[in-house]
Amino acid sequence: MDANVSAIGRHMKKRRAERGWSLSRTADICGVSKAMLGQIERGESTPTISTLWKIASGLQVPLSQFLVPEGLALQRMEAMPRHHDASGMIVTPLFAFDPVLGFEMFAIELLQDTLSESAPHAAGVVEHLVVLEGRMELFVDGGWQALSAGDAVRFPADQPHAYRNRNPEPAKIHDLIHYPFSG
Amino acid sequence: MDANVSAIGRHMKKRRAERGWSLSRTADICGVSKAMLGQIERGESTPTISTLWKIASGLQVPLSQFLVPEGLALQRMEAMPRHHDASGMIVTPLFAFDPVLGFEMFAIELLQDTLSESAPHAAGVVEHLVVLEGRMELFVDGGWQALSAGDAVRFPADQPHAYRNRNPEPAKIHDLIHYPFSG
């Protein structure tokens, strides 16, 4: 994560610069010592959420803004770990779960005669499928849905669900799993 | 703020209970000592964002969930982005923006010699690209990145950015745009 933490300082300095505030002035308004503000901006210490809240409030900036990943996160296809499931399902993580964004995303390849069953996720979890190539079937809400390339489907995943491919051609899909914001 | 901080412990305990995890198990998975987890749940200490991140990550819960007042689930969905349909760019919406989920997703096809420039989005907006077919280039952080099929990239979109395809074969990509929750 720590790339993420180090970004807080830069975000903060940027916002402060936008307002043209000095460390001292910012310290007065936020109620945080200017020494601490300086250290945070330089990445020399990681604030508690309590002080981060004070800072965000003082700068009148949404707190989540500080937590957004900064800089570009590029992942090359060749460098991606692949996970071969016993059942003929090849899973490649595209974007790892990030607590700020609230989702993770996989590329999945279903070989011929593959069946993958999933236990229900936690309440509020929503899955999104986009079929890239081939055909497949999705079991959800008690029935099988036939999907082919180009189709996109969103369904609540807090219930039993399954994927299968009964065709000779492998099916390639994207699977985005979104975890709930509040419960 | 402190009403907000005290809510962190309750949120946390709730998530942990949902998964049926003990403090010890949660400590192992999150990489945070169970003593600390207990103190946080009881509101006896306010975690640093670093440890809060570990906890959120381990529980697979959006970090913002801990920070938002309990019971509030709605964000303003102002700032739905506009697409300039540049010539040679074909945009197909896959998932429309949903204020609960906080993102939208498009399939984009870039024909030969297509250049699409985007103005900066609002602060905190994060874009995710996955290249499905062909090759393309992404301009971000002041430089061009060459991408080819299978590559996945995440970048902050609150800055000028652009896509282009200078190859004869069309490039197909998925574009996921995530909007921050505002505090």
Add this chain to the structure above:
DNA sequence: AAGGAATGTGCGTTATAACGTACATTGCGC
């Protein structure tokens, strides 16, 4: 140049986040 005010950083101290271990309590099988 020289003085003064404002800036950001360094230092020593205090408060507390975080850890590891030991303890009390509960629940379950025999």
Add this chain to the structure above:
DNA sequence: GCGCAATGTACGTTATAACGCACATTCCTT
């Protein structure tokens, strides 16, 4: 009843977040 494992809490220690103050540097103004 008696172990016995698992749970969450209390304690002592270490690491570090946060503070206040002093210092060096830059930027004005004279």
